[in-house]
Amino acid sequence: MRLFIPAIAALVLAAPAWAQNAPLAAQACLSCHGANGAGQGGVPGLAGRDRAELVALMAAFRANERPATIMGRITRGYSEAEIAASAEYFSRQGR
């Protein structure tokens, strides 16, 4: 294991683990959509989806232009900037 340590330390310094974490506004999404937005049971995944597609979807939920079970009630509480930052994060997660 000792052999590995310098490589890992370098990796940590180059790409800090915390840079890959969801922004605070997106943290609540994880409590239903699963870790990194991977999806959980009947709740669809967000990870790896196109950023623009996610933003458009949320905008449609907010505007009541898309039938929603609960996402309409949720998205109307968030700002466009928060939705954009969350979409950006999820679009960068592996499926």
Place this chain on the structure above:
Amino acid sequence: MTTTRRALLGAAITAPALVQAQTQARLLIIGGGFGGATAANFARRTYPWLQVTLVEPKTSFVTCPYGNLVLGGFRQIADITHSYDGLRARGVTVVHDWATGIDANARSVRLQGGQSLGYDRLILSPGIALRWGAIEGYDEAAAQTMPHAWVPGDGAQTLLLRRQLEAMPDGGVVGLAIPGNPFRCPPGPYERISMIAAYLKRHKPRSKILALDAKEAFSKQGLFQDAWAALYPGMIEWVPASRDGRVVRVDPRAMEFETEFGTRHKLDVANVIPPQSAARIAADVGLTDNSGWVPVNPVTFEARAAANIHVVGDANIPGPMPKSGFVANTTAKQAVAAAAAALRGEAAPEAVYFNTCYSHVGDDYGISVVGVFRPNAEATAIVEVPNSGGVSPRGNLPDQRRLEATYADSWYASITQDMFG
């Protein structure tokens, strides 16, 4: 990330000689439930330079959420029991002990075992205390006959209530005594009524549920009452305070509830959900106000009485937010982020809080209440974002109900993974 890589990263980050972290600050967390476990896991994932220690007496955690499904026969206690091994694997030091005192000046916490733990920032999420004696005759001994099943502990209270339901004759009466606001999980008693009704309908259909309430109205009331009328017609009687619903005395020997105006109700199974306050440690160290709960800063969740001690979960006064596991989760993350910012000399991040409380009311039948909240412009209070949130639509909507039941299950799996995974 694979487990191996995560474990190695954890090891690399905690080895101070290898990585010059910004600081080696100590984050101490008291209580390993919805607020505390979330805080520990989130802190390790997000701020690897924090040394995180969690103090929790129990070696595994039985959730309140989904306890009502155990009562209904839809889940086993094992399904809602979680280990702390996942947090240990993330690099959290888990100490199984009670915190008995906090010295805010010396920044140290005393444990029952005699040890003291120092901290730079403290997160306190100890949950609630049941106010024994607030209902005459209801003490810890009475709870062995008339379970509360509201603080799950090792699951014994929930299992006791379940066994009593199983032993009850068909045609018996299940009584519930429900407290006034504020209390843990506003829709919880009504989900419990529903889950008990689901069990009785199947196994003891001539039985009745008598719900005696100290309030006039309750969370998701219209949705619950619609579902009761549709799924369990004639089985459930809910009595508000104005119709003498407030239980003031219980008699476990006679198996009776007595209400404010002296009506006595004889019961076969009696569930008492007593009035509550913040857990004892919060009061002992002087963080509570006259209400018995802890006033907090709406951005950092520091106790008004002690900067540097962030109080999250049911113990605090959350403004318009409910005392829910989801709120404990979302506010714990903000509190950790605020603590980390303070340790780096930065301002607390902008806050947005979120809640969804799902309730199961029958097979494939779920309902919810959603809320998005923020500090007001002056940061003096928390307010709900206008035109957002709210409850599920009413009406005959089987697809909506079925989906919400599915989503509830996903919520439970996801949030417990977020806490313990």
